[in-house]
Amino acid sequence: MQVQLSTEFALHGLLYLAANSGRRPIQLPEIAQAIRVRESYLRKLFQQLVRAGLVDAYRGAAGGYSLKRDPEEISLHDVLAAVEGTADLYRCYAEQRSCRVARPCPIRGAFAQAYDNFRKSLSRTTLASLLHGEALQSEDVEWLHAPV
Amino acid sequence: MQVQLSTEFALHGLLYLAANSGRRPIQLPEIAQAIRVRESYLRKLFQQLVRAGLVDAYRGAAGGYSLKRDPEEISLHDVLAAVEGTADLYRCYAEQRSCRVARPCPIRGAFAQAYDNFRKSLSRTTLASLLHGEALQSEDVEWLHAPV
DNA sequence: CTATTTTGGATATTTTGTGTCCACAATATA
DNA sequence: TATATTGTGGACACAAAATATCCAAAATAG
Numbered sequence: 268m269q270v271q272l273s274t275e276f277a278l279h280g281l282l283y284l285a286a287n288s289g290r291r292p293i294q295l296p297e298i299a300q301a302i303r304v305r306e307s308y309l310r311k312l313f314q315q316l317v318r319a320g321l322v323d324a325y326r327g328a329a330g331g332y333s334l335k336r337d338p339e340e341i342s343l344h345d346v347l348a349a350v351e352g353t354a355d356l357y358r359c360y361a362e363q364r365s366c367r368v369a370r371p372c373p374i375r376g377a378f379a380q381a382y383d384n385f386r387k388s389l390s391r392t393t394l395a396s397l398l399h400g401e402a403l404q405s406e407d408v409e410w411l412h413a414p415v
Numbered sequence: 416m417q418v419q420l421s422t423e424f425a426l427h428g429l430l431y432l433a434a435n436s437g438r439r440p441i442q443l444p445e446i447a448q449a450i451r452v453r454e455s456y457l458r459k460l461f462q463q464l465v466r467a468g469l470v471d472a473y474r475g476a477a478g479g480y481s482l483k484r485d486p487e488e489i490s491l492h493d494v495l496a497a498v499e500g501t502a503d504l505y506r507c508y509a510e511q512r513s514c515r516v517a518r519p520c521p522i523r524g525a526f527a528q529a530y531d532n533f534r535k536s537l538s539r540t541t542l543a544s545l546l547h548g549e550a551l552q553s554e555d556v557e558w559l560h561a562p563v
Numbered sequence: 564c565t566a567t568t569t570t571g572g573a574t575a576t577t578t579t580g581t582g583t584c585c586a587c588a589a590t591a592t593a
Numbered sequence: 594t595a596t597a598t599t600g601t602g603g604a605c606a607c608a609a610a611a612t613a614t615c616c617a618a619a620a621t622a623g
Contacts, residue, residue, distance in 0.1 A: 268418065271416075308581075308582055308583080311583090326590055326600045327588095327592095330589085331600085357418045358420065358423070373545050374423075377536075380536060388529035389526070392525040458570090459571095462570065474567090475566090475567060478569065
């Protein structure tokens with residue numbers, strides 16, 4: 268049970284967009300270079316983020332990406348869900364094969380509740396709080412801003 | 416991010432042991448049949464559970480497996496940890512490549528806290544509470560008892 | 564001793580995640 | 594309108610992890 272690397276990169280990319288929301292659309296090569304991920308890979312990732320409704324994409328010359336919502340409105344959970352989906356944590360494989368555990372299944376229930384707590388906790392952290400949160404010194408945000 | 420099938424099966428196996436803790440060691444073929452998992456697969460799983468200290472194994476004729484601790488003392492989290500390990504949920508891959516996010520990393524911190532909530536929640540459910548918990552009707556436990 | 568039962572290692576198969584490429588569609592702007 | 598630019602979607606290759614099986618060897622009850 269681990270968060271995918273894709274989620275980490277998506278997060279870095281989104282933070283870069285959040286930190287540079289003044290300027291309008293930012294091209295993929297710039298984002299890729301800033302967060303040190305290969306362009307070809309990040310390209311696919313951003314397609315997912317667009318489909319998930321986290322960023323807007325603009326085609327053509329001077330196109331690029333920008334956040335669709337305010338950084339305050341995009342939580343860690345939103346990003347995780349966008350990249351990795353929202354399937355149940357506990358698959359209950361046995362159920363499809365006439366599992367005889369009680370209905371409603373107490374195992375599934377326990378996992379669902381724990382997962383819910385997890386997601387609630389993640390929902391409390393947003394791109395904005397990561398950028399200017401308590402844990403982040405102002406100097407540390409440097410890297411997120413565009414190169415001169 | 417999903418709980419592995421192995422964890423589900425381990426859980427079923429352990430519940431069977433818990434429900435039959437009166438009789439002493441129970442052989443693998445019986446467990447496998449009871450929870451409807453192929454013997455060869457469950458065998459490997461139980462080796463993990465032994466190494467993790469959740470069950471005792473007895474070799475030789477009349478050998479088998481039994482719980483090492485009381486069902487009240489084995490939580491969902493114990494089982495999950497035994498099967499899937501206890502690595503950090505968020506790997507922070509970028510850190511190994513000179514990530515410039517702040518230290519301590521706020522992303523890692525947020526995930527760690529959420530994961531902690533998740534595990535705390537799982538720790539509150541034990542084999543015992545699954546067996547005679549509120550959510551489980553007495554009749555539903557039938558299947559966990561040895562065939563006559 | 565002997566029959567039984569778990570062990571540990573090797574290995575095969577399937578599924579999932581990671582990573583790349585390119586023809587095509589959309590669009591700003593000259 | 595022509596052209597250069599930028600994202601899209603699909604296909605594909607590769608790597609890693611999960612799932613699954615087998616068997617010779619070790620341990621032990623009787």
